[in-house]
Amino acid sequence: MTMITGxxxxxxxxxxxxxxxxxxxxxxxxxxxxxxxxxxxFMLSAILVGMxxxxxxxxxxxxxxxxxxxxxxxxxxxxxxxxxGWGLFGLCPGTAIGALGEGRWHALFGIFGMILGASxxxxxxxxxxxxxxxxxxxxxxxxxxxLGLNHWIVIVVMILLVLALFxxxxxxxx
Amino acid sequence: MxxxxxGGWNPYLAGALVGVLSIVSVAFTGKYLGASTTFVRAAAxxxxxxxxxxxxxxxxxxxxxxxxxxxxxxxxxxLAGAALGALHDRSFKAExxxxxxxxxxxxxIWKRGAVAFVGGMFALFGARLADGCPSGHGLSGLMxxxxxGFVSLVFFFAGGLLVANLxxxxxx
Numbered sequence: 626m627t628m629i630t631g632x633x634x635x636x637x638x639x640x641x642x643x644x645x646x647x648x649x650x651x652x653x654x655x656x657x658x659x660x661x662x663x664x665x666x667f668m669l670s671a672i673l674v675g676m677x678x679x680x681x682x683x684x685x686x687x688x689x690x691x692x693x694x695x696x697x698x699x700x701x702x703x704x705x706x707x708x709x710g711w712g713l714f715g716l717c718p719g720t721a722i723g724a725l726g727e728g729r730w731h732a733l734f735g736i737f738g739m740i741l742g743a744s745x746x747x748x749x750x751x752x753x754x755x756x757x758x759x760x761x762x763x764x765x766x767x768x769x770x771x772l773g774l775n776h777w778i779v780i781v782v783m784i785l786l787v788l789a790l791f792x793x794x795x796x797x798x799x
Numbered sequence: 800m801x802x803x804x805x806g807g808w809n810p811y812l813a814g815a816l817v818g819v820l821s822i823v824s825v826a827f828t829g830k831y832l833g834a835s836t837t838f839v840r841a842a843a844x845x846x847x848x849x850x851x852x853x854x855x856x857x858x859x860x861x862x863x864x865x866x867x868x869x870x871x872x873x874x875x876x877x878l879a880g881a882a883l884g885a886l887h888d889r890s891f892k893a894e895x896x897x898x899x900x901x902x903x904x905x906x907x908i909w910k911r912g913a914v915a916f917v918g919g920m921f922a923l924f925g926a927r928l929a930d931g932c933p934s935g936h937g938l939s940g941l942m943x944x945x946x947x948g949f950v951s952l953v954f955f956f957a958g959g960l961l962v963a964n965l966x967x968x969x970x971x
Binding site: 670672694743765768770 | 819824841858870872873874879892898940941956966
């Protein structure tokens with residue numbers, strides 16, 4: 626059953642990624658070169674809708690949150706390394722697979738690189754967990770926790786900020 | 800500036816539907832979208848064929864064993880879903896070098912391949928160190944308002960902006 630739900634979820638996800646045109650090198654580099662904000666619009670729209678749904682479920686007592694620990698060493702250094710690689714490759718792990726589905730077979734080079742990167746990380750993980758992954762470990766916290774605010778205040782502020790950003794993108798025709 | 804458009808849906812709509820998909824997935828199966836862990840499992844299964852004792856002795860591979868799980872099936876689904884979408888709107892194209900890359904750096908497949916390979920290596924290494932990629936941290940993390948999702952996403956873009964603007968600044 627897990628396998629079937631995974632496949633179905635992936636099918637819909639891949640279809641939507643393709644229809645949103647976010648599987649293209651041009652769209653990802655377009656965002657990083659500040660020329661075309663398609664992927665930002667796509668991601669932030671998903672986040673706004675998901676956020677409201679998840680917190681409604683959470684407040685109904687469904688206990689849906691599965692937070693990853695906030696470890697600044699890992700999030701910042703790992704985040705930067707990811708970004709450097711992303712700027713070179715122009716696709717991320719999920720979209721690389723989708724790009725391949727669209728026929729963009731050049732994604733394979735990056736996919737092989739990613740598998741090697743995973744292997745290198747596995748070899749270095751013991752060292753990382755004694756160093757980088759101990760720096761600034763705040764545990765599983767949310768932005769509302771960190772700010773000491775009710776989550777709906779954060780959600781409303783975020784919606785307003787993102788909508789303002791969208792308006793600005795449209796004004797600049799990005 | 801959007802020089803590479805060929806139809807497709809409004810990105811706000813397609814994105815919002817991914818939000819709905821996430822909600823449905825969490826509500827019915829308790830699973831959040833993600834992608835990068837599958838590359839660790841793939842690495843484990845490849846390494847197993849050449850150095851099984853190395854895989855067996857690695858803590859990280861013990862946590863992420865060489866098996867096809869829910870997330871692995873999601874990636875297979877993404878491959879098929881993207882292919883279906885591309886066939887549906889006739890945008891499927893066998894492409895050996897991305898057009899934007901070719902405009903600046905030429906049609907050499909190996910030049911593009913080498914940069915993409917090195918980039919992929921850094922990207923996955925970084926994603927595992929950060930404990931997530933733009934799906935796991937960007938989408939799933941940030942929609943939970945997680946601090947780790949927010950910080951990671953900011954630094955994904957910081958690194959990406961820096962490198963993309965450096966490599967496209969002048970001819971290589």
